[in-house]
Amino acid sequence: MGTLARRLAPAAALGGLAIAIVGLLDPALAASRLPARDEMTAMAPTDNAAQQGGATTATCDTAETVTGPIVTTRWGPVQVAATIAGNTLCEAHAVVWPTGERQSRQISTYAVPELDAQATRQGVILDGVSGATYTTEGYRESLQQLVDSL
Amino acid sequence: MAIIELQESGQCHPATAQGSTSQNSTSAEPSNAVMRLRRPTRARAESSDVTALCLFVLVVTLGLWWQHGGVTAIMDGGTDRLRAFGQLTGLIAALASLGAIILTARPAFLERRYGFDHLLAAHRWFGITTVIFVVAHSVIGTLAWAALAQMSVTSGLVDLLANEAWMVAALVSTTLFVIIGLSSYRRIKNALAYETWYFLHLTGYLAVLLGFGHQLSLGSDFLVDRIARWWWIGLAVATIVIVIWSRIGVIVRSLSGRLYVTAVSREAIGIGSIHVNGPSLRRMRIAGGQFFIVRPLVKGLWWQAHPFSVSAAPTTAGIRFTIKELGDDTPNLLNVKPGTRVLLEGPYGVFTAEQAAGSPVVLIAGGVGISPIRAILEDCSPEQQPILIVRLHHEGDFAHRVEIEDLIRARGGQLHLLVGPREWFAARDPFAVQNLTTMIPDIANRHAFICGPASLESAVVKGLRKSGMQSSNIHLERFGV
Numbered sequence: 123m124g125t126l127a128r129r130l131a132p133a134a135a136l137g138g139l140a141i142a143i144v145g146l147l148d149p150a151l152a153a154s155r156l157p158a159r160d161e162m163t164a165m166a167p168t169d170n171a172a173q174q175g176g177a178t179t180a181t182c183d184t185a186e187t188v189t190g191p192i193v194t195t196r197w198g199p200v201q202v203a204a205t206i207a208g209n210t211l212c213e214a215h216a217v218v219w220p221t222g223e224r225q226s227r228q229i230s231t232y233a234v235p236e237l238d239a240q241a242t243r244q245g246v247i248l249d250g251v252s253g254a255t256y257t258t259e260g261y262r263e264s265l266q267q268l269v270d271s272l
Numbered sequence: 273m274a275i276i277e278l279q280e281s282g283q284c285h286p287a288t289a290q291g292s293t294s295q296n297s298t299s300a301e302p303s304n305a306v307m308r309l310r311r312p313t314r315a316r317a318e319s320s321d322v323t324a325l326c327l328f329v330l331v332v333t334l335g336l337w338w339q340h341g342g343v344t345a346i347m348d349g350g351t352d353r354l355r356a357f358g359q360l361t362g363l364i365a366a367l368a369s370l371g372a373i374i375l376t377a378r379p380a381f382l383e384r385r386y387g388f389d390h391l392l393a394a395h396r397w398f399g400i401t402t403v404i405f406v407v408a409h410s411v412i413g414t415l416a417w418a419a420l421a422q423m424s425v426t427s428g429l430v431d432l433l434a435n436e437a438w439m440v441a442a443l444v445s446t447t448l449f450v451i452i453g454l455s456s457y458r459r460i461k462n463a464l465a466y467e468t469w470y471f472l473h474l475t476g477y478l479a480v481l482l483g484f485g486h487q488l489s490l491g492s493d494f495l496v497d498r499i500a501r502w503w504w505i506g507l508a509v510a511t512i513v514i515v516i517w518s519r520i521g522v523i524v525r526s527l528s529g530r531l532y533v534t535a536v537s538r539e540a541i542g543i544g545s546i547h548v549n550g551p552s553l554r555r556m557r558i559a560g561g562q563f564f565i566v567r568p569l570v571k572g573l574w575w576q577a578h579p580f581s582v583s584a585a586p587t588t589a590g591i592r593f594t595i596k597e598l599g600d601d602t603p604n605l606l607n608v609k610p611g612t613r614v615l616l617e618g619p620y621g622v623f624t625a626e627q628a629a630g631s632p633v634v635l636i637a638g639g640v641g642i643s644p645i646r647a648i649l650e651d652c653s654p655e656q657q658p659i660l661i662v663r664l665h666h667e668g669d670f671a672h673r674v675e676i677e678d679l680i681r682a683r684g685g686q687l688h689l690l691v692g693p694r695e696w697f698a699a700r701d702p703f704a705v706q707n708l709t710t711m712i713p714d715i716a717n718r719h720a721f722i723c724g725p726a727s728l729e730s731a732v733v734k735g736l737r738k739s740g741m742q743s744s745n746i747h748l749e750r751f752g753v
Contacts, residue, residue: 126467126575133471136451137478140444144482150437150489196421228340232496252437252489 150252182212190268192218193260197226200260202241204268214241214265220257229254237261245269309586311626311651312557312619315384322382326371329507333363336500340493354416359493361412365405366487369449369480370511372398377518378620387622389749396456399476403453406483410446438485448479467576484508526615528552533568533612534590543597543671544606545583548614549590556619558586559626560647561721561749564618566593568608574615578605581644582619583672585651591616594643594671623749625651628719631745632656634712636732638663638724644749645723646672649679658685659712663702663728667691686711703735716740722748 145151185207192201198220205212215238220226233254240248246266250258334342337359345356375395378388386394418428432439454460455472464472487504488494494501529552538544546566563581567574583594595605625633625648633656637645642662652658660680664670667689680687688711690702701707709715720741722732729748736746 125572129465129467130471132468133475136448136472137475140448140475140478140482143444144441147433148438148440149435150441150485228492228496253492253495255435255437 182207182210185210185212188268188272189217190264190266190271193263193267195220195256195260197229197256200257200264202261202264202268204241204265206272211242211245211269214238216261230257233257241265306587306589309553309588310557311559312384312562312624314626315381315622317381317385319385322385330367332503333367333507334360336497336503337363337493340497340500351416351419354412354419358409358413358416359491361405361409362487362491363493365402365409366483367507368398368401368405369476369483370507372402373477373480373511374514377515379514379518383620384622387749388620399453399456403449406446406449410443436486437489439490441482442486445479445481445483448475448482452476452479522617523615525552526617529555529616531614531616533608533610533614535610536606536608538606543594545592545594546580546605546608546614547590547592548616553586553590554588556586558582558591558619559624560585560649560651561623561625561644562619562621563644564591564593564616564620566605567615567617568605569613569615570608573604573608577617579620582647583643584647584675596640621749623721623723623747624648625656625721627721627747628652628656630656632658632714632718634659634661634715634718634720636661636663636720636722636724636728638728639665639669640671641723641725641728642671642676643723645721646676646679648721649676649683649685652683652685654683654685656683658683659688659718660685661688661690661711663690663724665691665693701731701735703731705735705739708735708739712739719745719747722746 182205185205187203187205189203190201192199199218200216200220201218202214203217204214216234219230219234221230233251234257236251237248237254237258240250241261246262246269248258248262250262337356342356342359345352372395375382375391375398378391382391414429414432415425417423417432418425421428421431423431433443452473452475455464455469461469488501494504529550531548531550531552533546534549535547536544537547548566560582563579565577566580567577578595580593580595582591584592586592597606623644630653633652635645635649635652635658637660645660649658649660658680660676662670670689677687679685712718715736716739718741720732720736722729724732733743733746733748737743
């Protein structure tokens with residue numbers, strides 16, 4: 123058994139180290155991921171359509187549309203518009219998103235509708251779309267400022 | 273994945289000679305209930321089927337990349353070109369890594385067609401491809417990211433690792449691939465104990481797994497296109513199913529077969545036989561020349577796997593493996609007590625008489641290579657007029673001699689002995705064309721089966737080719753490719 127342990131040790135150490143590094147440092151798993159999102163959570167506990175329940179539907183009929191500022195991200199500008207009824211966010215959608223080069227266009231095609239759905243459902247504290255980190259941040263930022271300006 | 277012990281001598285496999293004093297005459301004609309086990313079924317997959325499947329996977333994957341604008345981006349130039357190259361190298365690396373895993377899992381549909389040794393040789397090339405393309409993909413991908421974000425390369429890399437999901441995992445994966453590649457470089461591999469290398473190599477599964485996350489979270493081919501995403505997930509799932517079925521299934525089947533050692537016999541100095549039997553043996557299909565990966569389930573031995581050739585036609589009375597004490601662990605194998613459970617994985621290999629399809633054969637063995645050759649001889653018919661050439665240092669090394677002379681006589685074949693020291697071998701090439709054609713007048717009509725040290729195998733192959741034998745008629749099994 124001593125021989126087995128000796129021959130297993132390098133591989134076990136390597137594998138363990140690999141798993142530990144990924145578990146601690148990878149943004150997909152690390153507990154401290156997306157610090158920007160934590161700030162958002164602290165800043166904006168308001169205006170969550172989901173929390174308002176059925177009461178929102180009536181007031182949303184008379185909601186006004188507000189447009190947030192253009193936020194410049196690494197891949198291009200993001201701007202969010204939202205319909206707000208009183209204290210309630212009824213619906214949000216991007217009006218400007220990154221279209222600079224092929225990759226951004228592809229990502230945006232996928233990410234923007236998803237972000238719209240999340241924002242409408244969750245408000246500012248949206249989950250975000252993996253693979254579209256910067257667009258997500260820009261989206262949150264624009265929506266946050268939109269909410270703050272009310 | 274089982275452990276294949278690669279012998280420093282480079283022989284077919286370390287199964288080896290049995291002395292002429294064996295009491296267990298398994299080669300005797302069946303008397304009562306002792307019957308020859310059935311032979312393996314023919315391979316179901318043709319080479320063209322396998323080629324077609326590989327091409328299909330490659331064409332669909334690269335076709336999706338093309339359709340997503342990969343080719344256009346490369347034509348157009350700019351930073352998109354860099355990114356498109358990054359995607360291309362990444363796709364090839366991922367496909368190669370899945371291929372390498374499937375090859376080393378040796379699923380029956382591939383093994384019956386190509387043989388374990390060829391699958392391992394292909395695994396090596398798929399593995400090398402994986403490492404090269406993974407490294408290229410990492411470098412190009414980082415450059416492309418930095419260029420698009422107009423950052424320096426260093427801050428681009430930091431940005432990727434700090435902000436993008438599964439990118440730390442991807443970097444760890446790349447590192448593992450590089451370590452696995454380096455440890456398989458022959459000089460480094462030879463410096464490591466076999467199992468040390470093998471366990472390190474197993475981290476390849478982890479490397480593939482860790483690399484998968486970023487393919488789905490950042491790979492734009494699979495982010496945007498739903499069909500492409502499911503195609504990619506489907507490939508991964510298919511690979512996992514094949515690996516589980518082939519690697520874990522084989523162990524479960526062997527364990528449930530309740531195979532055990534019936535006898536261990538010392539045959540000569542440093543040589544002995546292990547006889548194995550059990551309830552599941554009757555269901556097995558084995559041909560002479562095939563081998564098993566043998567693990568006696570006793571303390572200190574269960575984790576070491578040894579490929580051993582069957583040294584006689586397998587019957588319902590049992591299988592016989594003959595073992596020469598080569599490696600540091602082999603002697604212990606001959607000390608296992610009768611009744612010890614064994615785990616048999618196999619049979620493997622296409623080094624069987626079936627390859628000759630009934631044509632006349634010439635069998636050439638060097639030293640310990642006589643073991644599988646003896647089993648192949650037993651599977652030959654008199655119509656195949658077997659000619660056996662045995663190369664030995666001393667006549668006393670001729671294992672299985674009595675059995676082999678009986679088998680040759682029963683088939684009306686011929687036996688040529690080439691006995692002499694190594695220097696003699698160097699001075700007078702017994703496998704030169706005139707010598708071979710003297711021993712084998714109808715050489716062009718025959719199939720050749722060769723097992724012995726690598727130097728002998730290459731000398732024989734060269735001689736046979738020069739004597740006009742087609743390379744498709746020459747059969748040999750190579751480990752340590």
